[in-house]
Amino acid sequence: MTTVRIPAGWPATEEQARAVQDELRERVVLDEPGPPPGTGHVTGVDVAYDDERDAVAAAAVVLDAATLAVVAEGTAVGRISFPYVPGLLAFREIPTVLAALEALPCPPGLVVCDGYGRAHPRRFGLASHLGVLTGLPTIGVAKNPFTFTYDDPEPRRGSSSPLLAGREEVGRALRTRDGVKPVFVSVGHRVDLDTACAHVLRLTPRYRLPESTRRADSLCRRALREAVAD
DNA sequence: GCGACAG
DNA sequence: ATCTTGTCGC
Known part of the structure; x- marks a missing residue:
């Protein structure tokens, strides 16, 4: 596991952070379909916090897209670099x-x-930002609709409805399990929305949340516990 | 002006 | 995100 330092020049104020988003947003690529679902690697990333000890841990778990078997894992710990806003x-x-x-x-x-x-006040959420910084294809899967609106999708797994910012479709409410609350999918970088939803459905054979995020979630919590222990 | 608000 | 046991249900 690696230890991270907060990058030099990292924004210190909300105003600076918003300015960074406005600049980097120009580099998002929205006109690529993205990798075909079920091929290659799919990697889940997640972060856990201990605000009390100013500690943060992140995990990246690589899955084989066809079998969802774990191929590799990476973790990192560091200090909290920004408040939650x-x-x-x-x-x-x-x-x-x-x-x-x-x-x-x-x-x-x-x-x-x-x-x-893309489902973000300035159309530049975490998945967009991570995509621009790495050049990798990225998507976002959220558990809540944030400030956006949607009509409840049909009850069957696979049905969806637009996630709307006014009249603009910024993502999709996607039902991953029969009769269970949908997840909220939006594109990050170099993936289109239909392909993003197809990936999410392949990643949810059993649970509401993608196998990738479930695995990353448990790994980063474990990494945080171990980091705080010593 | 007053809330609401991804994790 | 995080604090947290048992419990109702498939």
């Missing part, structure tokens, strides 16, 4: 997530983030 989540999560990705022994393929990509 809705719309600025990336500045809290990205330094440690980048280090966890760099700790991997193999290419991550598609990266699945816990949160949003």
Whole structure:
């Protein structure tokens, strides 16, 4: 496991952070379909916090996209780099997530983030930001609709409805299990929305949340416990 | 002006 | 995110 330092020049204020988003947003690529579902690698990333001890841990778990078997894992720990501010989540999560990705022994393929990509007040959520910084294809899968609106999708797994910012479709409410609350999918970088949803359905053969994020979630919690223990 | 608000 | 046991249900 690697230890991260907060990058030099990392934004210190909300105003600076928003300015970074406005600049990097220009580099998002939205006109690529993305990797074909069921092929190559899919990597889940997630972060856990101990605000009390100013500690953060991130995990990246690489799955074989066809079998969902774990291929590789990477973790990183560090100090909290930014407070939680809705719309600025990336500045809290990205330094440690980048280090966890760099700790991997193999290419991550598609990266699945816990949160949003295009479904964001300035259309530049965590998944978009991570995609631009790494050049990797990324998508966001969130558990809540944030400030956006949607009509409840049909009850069957696989049905979906637009996630709307006014009249603009910024993502999709996607039912991954029969009769269970949908997840909220949006594109990050170099993936289109239909392909993103197809990936999420392949990643949810059993549970509401993608296998990638479930695995990353348990790994980063374990990494945080172990980091705080010594 | 006052909430609401990804993790 | 995180604090947290048992419990209802498939």
